[in-house]
Amino acid sequence: MQIEEIRKQWRxxxxxxxxxxxxxxxxxxxxxDILMQRGKELCAHTFVFDHxxxxxxxxxxxxxxxxxxxxxxxxxxxxxFMLNRMDYWSVLAKAALISQDTRYLDQAKDFLLxxxxxxxxxxxxxxxxxxxxxxxxxxxxxxxxxxxxxxKLTEEELRQIxxxxxxxxxxxxxxxxxxxxxxxxxSIQTCGVIVSCAVMGKNPENxxxxxxxxxxxxxxxxxxxxADGMLWEQSTMYHVEVLNNLLRVLxxxxxxxxxxxxxxxxxxxxxxxALMHMMMxxxxxxxxxxxxxxxxxxxxxxxAVLFDDPQLHAMGSDVCNxxxxxxxxxxxxxxxxxxxKQLPKTLLYAGEDCGITVRRSDFGQQAEWMxxxxxxxxxxxxHSDNLHYSLVHRGVPFVIDPGRFTYREDHPVRVELKGMSxxxxxxxxxxxGSIPDSSWTYQKFLRPLATVVRDTPQALYWEGGxxxxxxxxxxxxxxxxxxxxxxxxxxxxxxxxxxxxVSRIHLDPQTEVHGRQPDxxxxxxxxxxxxxxxxxxxxxxxxxxxxxxxxxxEHAVFVSEGVLHGQLFQDEVFYGDDFRLEQxxxxxxxxxxxxxxxVSAWRFVRGEESFTCVIFHQQIYRGxxxxxxxxxxxxxxxCLIIQRAGLKKLIRLK
Numbered sequence: 001m002q003i004e005e006i007r008k009q010w011r012x013x014x015x016x017x018x019x020x021x022x023x024x025x026x027x028x029x030x031x032x033d034i035l036m037q038r039g040k041e042l043c044a045h046t047f048v049f050d051h052x053x054x055x056x057x058x059x060x061x062x063x064x065x066x067x068x069x070x071x072x073x074x075x076x077x078x079x080x081f082m083l084n085r086m087d088y089w090s091v092l093a094k095a096a097l098i099s100q101d102t103r104y105l106d107q108a109k110d111f112l113l114x115x116x117x118x119x120x121x122x123x124x125x126x127x128x129x130x131x132x133x134x135x136x137x138x139x140x141x142x143x144x145x146x147x148x149x150x151x152k153l154t155e156e157e158l159r160q161i162x163x164x165x166x167x168x169x170x171x172x173x174x175x176x177x178x179x180x181x182x183x184x185x186x187s188i189q190t191c192g193v194i195v196s197c198a199v200m201g202k203n204p205e206n207x208x209x210x211x212x213x214x215x216x217x218x219x220x221x222x223x224x225x226x227a228d229g230m231l232w233e234q235s236t237m238y239h240v241e242v243l244n245n246l247l248r249v250l251x252x253x254x255x256x257x258x259x260x261x262x263x264x265x266x267x268x269x270x271x272x273x274a275l276m277h278m279m280m281x282x283x284x285x286x287x288x289x290x291x292x293x294x295x296x297x298x299x300x301x302x303x304a305v306l307f308d309d310p311q312l313h314a315m316g317s318d319v320c321n322x323x324x325x326x327x328x329x330x331x332x333x334x335x336x337x338x339x340x341k342q343l344p345k346t347l348l349y350a351g352e353d354c355g356i357t358v359r360r361s362d363f364g365q366q367a368e369w370m371x372x373x374x375x376x377x378x379x380x381x382x383h384s385d386n387l388h389y390s391l392v393h394r395g396v397p398f399v400i401d402p403g404r405f406t407y408r409e410d411h412p413v414r415v416e417l418k419g420m421s422x423x424x425x426x427x428x429x430x431x432x433g434s435i436p437d438s439s440w441t442y443q444k445f446l447r448p449l450a451t452v453v454r455d456t457p458q459a460l461y462w463e464g465g466x467x468x469x470x471x472x473x474x475x476x477x478x479x480x481x482x483x484x485x486x487x488x489x490x491x492x493x494x495x496x497x498x499x500x501x502v503s504r505i506h507l508d509p510q511t512e513v514h515g516r517q518p519d520x521x522x523x524x525x526x527x528x529x530x531x532x533x534x535x536x537x538x539x540x541x542x543x544x545x546x547x548x549x550x551x552x553x554e555h556a557v558f559v560s561e562g563v564l565h566g567q568l569f570q571d572e573v574f575y576g577d578d579f580r581l582e583q584x585x586x587x588x589x590x591x592x593x594x595x596x597x598x599v600s601a602w603r604f605v606r607g608e609e610s611f612t613c614v615i616f617h618q619q620i621y622r623g624x625x626x627x628x629x630x631x632x633x634x635x636x637x638x639c640l641i642i643q644r645a646g647l648k649k650l651i652r653l654k
Contacts, residue, residue: 017329039095226353234378433468535570
């Protein structure tokens with residue numbers, strides 16, 4: 001395609017976005033003030049990386065007197081990578097649209113041409129890492145499109161930009177390595193190449209790089225995305241990053257004839273649906289793997305438009321998002337207004353491929369919510385989090401994953417937060433079953449066992465286990481969740497001989513701990529969650545956590561520690577302050593009450609109703625096989641007994 005044809009197509013796209021109306025809405029946006037502030041900072045070469053989906057956020061401002069694209073700040077190369085992705089061009093674009101002041105576009109142009117001038121040849125350095133290059137080439141072209149329609153580019157300047165992008169795409173293909181096929185690096189790069197080729201008017205029939213990227217993306221989607229819709233890397237943050245880049249491809253397919261297999265669209269839709277379940281009641285994602293706590297409503301809105309999906313829209317926001325406006329323009333915003341909102345009907349996500357289970361009471365913002373993990377390792381973004389659980393009560397996070405904090409290899413907290421001790425699980429003899437030995441690699445990793453998920457309207461039953469070596473331990477975790485805001489978590493730990501055992505429960509940094517063993521009160525604002533521990537001696541300690549990259553906090557940690565003699569059974573019970581907790585009994589005729597090493601039974605009482613949760617730890621192989629609880633006969637491995645108005649009902653869970 002000749003340069004005049006490219007210009008004509010770009011002008012048609014930007015005209016279709018109806019930028020004048022976009023400007024008017026941006027001026028009414030709640031983001032207006034912060035966008036203008038960031039725009040002014042960028043004009044002074046001051047960089048703050050605070051976009052919610054910035055993979056490595058840095059809220060500390062840093063000013064470059066002269067543009068040095070290999071500059072490292074805060075001893076973290078990730079800052080340099082963020083600088084070279086050029087995601088911030090959109091901030092300058094928004095500031096220009098809000099203010100109608102062309103100096104913001106002038107600054108965007110200066111950044112583009114300065115980068116190109118300092119990189120006449122593509123050679124590896126901190127500023128040319130392939131992942132960031134795949135992101136940058138799209139940002140360069142999108143910036144050039146706005147500069148073009150604003151008559152800010154000469155033909156020679158446009159040629160410089162197009163030639164540079166061509167050079168960068170050649171560099172990407174030449175440096176593409178095998179492992180990228182199974183990595184977010186690969187999918188982000190190939191998505192960047194596909195969008196760039198389309199925007200530059202290339203044809204896959206006669207362009208080798210375009211053809212290669214399309215074929216590679218099909219392979220990536222086949223092996224990176226499971227049937228459950230989750231990215232294999234065990235990180236919600238990177239799941240979203242890949243999803244956002246795939247979305248960009250599909251959005252540009254509205255303007256260009258990008259030949260995509262229909263199964264790619266199906267994969268993207270499945271990824272959006274999976275993310276819908278990963279969202280906590282306040283619509284943020286949990287800090288699972290290498291993730292930050294980020295609101296995902298903007299992602300839901302963009303996918304709702306793309307797939308005309310009322311359920312995704314129900315998880316979105318009514319507030320006009322600046323990214324949606326600038327990327328999609330007025331037609332996308334208008335279409336969003338026509339899509340109805342329909343709350344999802346499925347309250348359970350049971351990811352058989354990813355090993356993630358999420359169950360909520362409803363899709364309201366005051367819901368009960370639980371995430372339980374027992375997947376494979378995934379990529380370097382995965383943590384030692386098998387059998388970890390996170391809990392949200394009445395919309396408020398109480399039990400959490402402590403996050404990631406940094407990628408710096410020299411910072412001990414990075415490895416610490418990836419380890420088993422930073423998750424709600426069990427370690428024997430200070431020898432974790434999974435041990436990270438650097439920011440990205442592992443010394444060893446345990447073996448997950450099969451997971452059982454049984455869901456009923458009245459309760460969820462979850463069961464999973466792991467095997468570890470040195471020491472050879474079997475850890476089985478069994479959970480009953482009641483949608484009323486009650487949880488019973490039972491640990492069964494088996495290991496020959498005598499061993500020291502430590503179990504941890506990590507709490508949200510805003511959670512206050514009151515009470516003492518065995519009854520505790522956890523308060524987060526005006527919401528209270530009660531906690532009962534039955535097992536080894538328990539204490540409250542503190543540890544590091546990070547809800548966002550580069551932000552280190554302290555939080556309370558429950559630590560139970562003692563000696564295991566061959567086997568150990570331990571209960572953790574959480575329940576809302578509208579319940580009273582009682583220990584229940586299971587009776588075997590001719591023998592009487594079963595001992596605690598055979599069964600855990602707890603009764604949650606609220607007014608005239610009660611919910612009795614029963615979990616067996618051993619098979620009943622002697623005596624009569626029929627058992628009784630609450631005067632009801634039973635024979636099963638887990639059950640719930642509901643009593644209302646004098647009537648009792650047994651629900652078999654396993």
